[in-house]
Amino acid sequence: MKALLLENIHPLAVQILEGRGFEVELRAGSLSEDELVETLPGVDLLGIRSNTHLTERVLDAATDLQAVGCFCIGTNQVDLAAAAARGLAVFNAPFSNTRSVVELVIGEIIALARRLHEKSGKMHAGVWDKSAKGSHEIRGRTLGIVGYGNIGTQLSNLAESMGMRVIFFDTADRLAHGNAQRMKTLDDLLEQADVVTLHVDGRPGNAGFFGPEQFARMKPRSLFINAARGMVVDNESLREHILSGHIAGAALDVFPIEPKAQGDPFESPLRGLDNVILTPHVGGSTQEAQEEIGFFVANKLAGFALEGRTELSVDLPAVMAPQLQSGHRLGYLHVNVPGVLASVNQLIAESGSNVTGQYLATSGEQGYVVTDTSDPVPESAIKALADSEHTLWVRTWSV
Numbered sequence: 001m002k003a004l005l006l007e008n009i010h011p012l013a014v015q016i017l018e019g020r021g022f023e024v025e026l027r028a029g030s031l032s033e034d035e036l037v038e039t040l041p042g043v044d045l046l047g048i049r050s051n052t053h054l055t056e057r058v059l060d061a062a063t064d065l066q067a068v069g070c071f072c073i074g075t076n077q078v079d080l081a082a083a084a085a086r087g088l089a090v091f092n093a094p095f096s097n098t099r100s101v102v103e104l105v106i107g108e109i110i111a112l113a114r115r116l117h118e119k120s121g122k123m124h125a126g127v128w129d130k131s132a133k134g135s136h137e138i139r140g141r142t143l144g145i146v147g148y149g150n151i152g153t154q155l156s157n158l159a160e161s162m163g164m165r166v167i168f169f170d171t172a173d174r175l176a177h178g179n180a181q182r183m184k185t186l187d188d189l190l191e192q193a194d195v196v197t198l199h200v201d202g203r204p205g206n207a208g209f210f211g212p213e214q215f216a217r218m219k220p221r222s223l224f225i226n227a228a229r230g231m232v233v234d235n236e237s238l239r240e241h242i243l244s245g246h247i248a249g250a251a252l253d254v255f256p257i258e259p260k261a262q263g264d265p266f267e268s269p270l271r272g273l274d275n276v277i278l279t280p281h282v283g284g285s286t287q288e289a290q291e292e293i294g295f296f297v298a299n300k301l302a303g304f305a306l307e308g309r310t311e312l313s314v315d316l317p318a319v320m321a322p323q324l325q326s327g328h329r330l331g332y333l334h335v336n337v338p339g340v341l342a343s344v345n346q347l348i349a350e351s352g353s354n355v356t357g358q359y360l361a362t363s364g365e366q367g368y369v370v371t372d373t374s375d376p377v378p379e380s381a382i383k384a385l386a387d388s389e390h391t392l393w394v395r396t397w398s399v
């Protein structure tokens, strides 16, 4: 089976996939829709990061594809409904780079409060600007975290340990960590925070949710950070508020339009502004995180392709089948209608195979059942399942 890994995925992923018998092709950049349509036939497993967009058209062309590994946290670059409808498993690494993003944000809070970026730039230009004007400690300052999930909560803990007061706003019910205080509304947070940092997810409803009204609500001379998703912020409006002096500084790691490949030109209304730190979507890009993500997602892809395991799949029913140590396994993804499990078991019983384990899950319109047997299930039974109108796919593995 062939695995294609795009966007500079960590070599550990290659090592793991090759070690499990896959032929691996690596490419540094992402591919456009047309390039994907041309390249994907013949590819069984695809590894991407956030710049490769898998549309319905791409998935239709990917006739051999079984699974997609997003070597990152977000998965909204993939049409998940279309992937599920085609029985493709999609995996991601929901926790592997949380700490890296948090550490970048902590660094940025201090860098912005001390105007480090600006001062360093002047020094490189040969200007000695020794002054305390506009420089502040972060101790005692209020950090407003918007989106209190994996990253937001860990940031909350570290920021408190540095003496900041933490307030947060989340649309879901979230447990407050330490002394952090939940705000009832986003406006309440914006009116109190000295630093506002966004850590919301990439759901479509969040597109453009932070714009002129929200910047205007922020405290005069407050700081703004976005290391979540580029599309959530109106950067033209941020530019205006920085130029007017209302916002004293900002750090942006994500952008509505990001260059596709290393070295491609970067355009943004925020280029060239004082006390604005721009980084090329590197919040989660540390050696530690990349290695952890490479390990995590490569194992998920191999576990699915070689053993039918779907645990932590973001689109298919998640079946926690144990590692297949010996014997035979049949995986059956089907439309979730009554009676399917009974018909699978009847076919296996008729074949005379002894069932040694069975694991199943349903999610939405799909059901997935993994059955381990002592003897291989006969071809005739597999064909009968494959021919059923309810079948998405049926696969077998043997050790």
Ligand SMILES: NC(=O)c1ccc[n+]([C@@H]2O[C@H](COP(=O)([O-])OP(=O)(O)OC[C@H]3O[C@@H](n4cnc5c(N)ncnc54)[C@H](O)[C@@H]3O)[C@@H](O)[C@H]2O)c1
Pocket: 073, 074, 094, 097, 098, 101, 146, 147, 148, 149, 150, 151, 152, 169, 170, 171, 172, 174, 199, 200, 201, 202, 206, 209, 227, 228, 229, 253, 254, 281, 282, 283, 284, 285
């Ligand atoms: N810069 C990077 O390199 C990098 C790396 C990793 C993750 N990220 C991004 O960071 C973000 C957060 O990641 P996470 O793992 O903490 O996600 P998460 O899913 O654990 O947390 C997101 C939280 O945001 C909340 N939320 C969603 N919309 C909201 C809204 N409009 N207002 C308030 N709360 C809202 C959700 O309820 C959830 O609690 C994601 O967008 C992710 O893509 C960026």
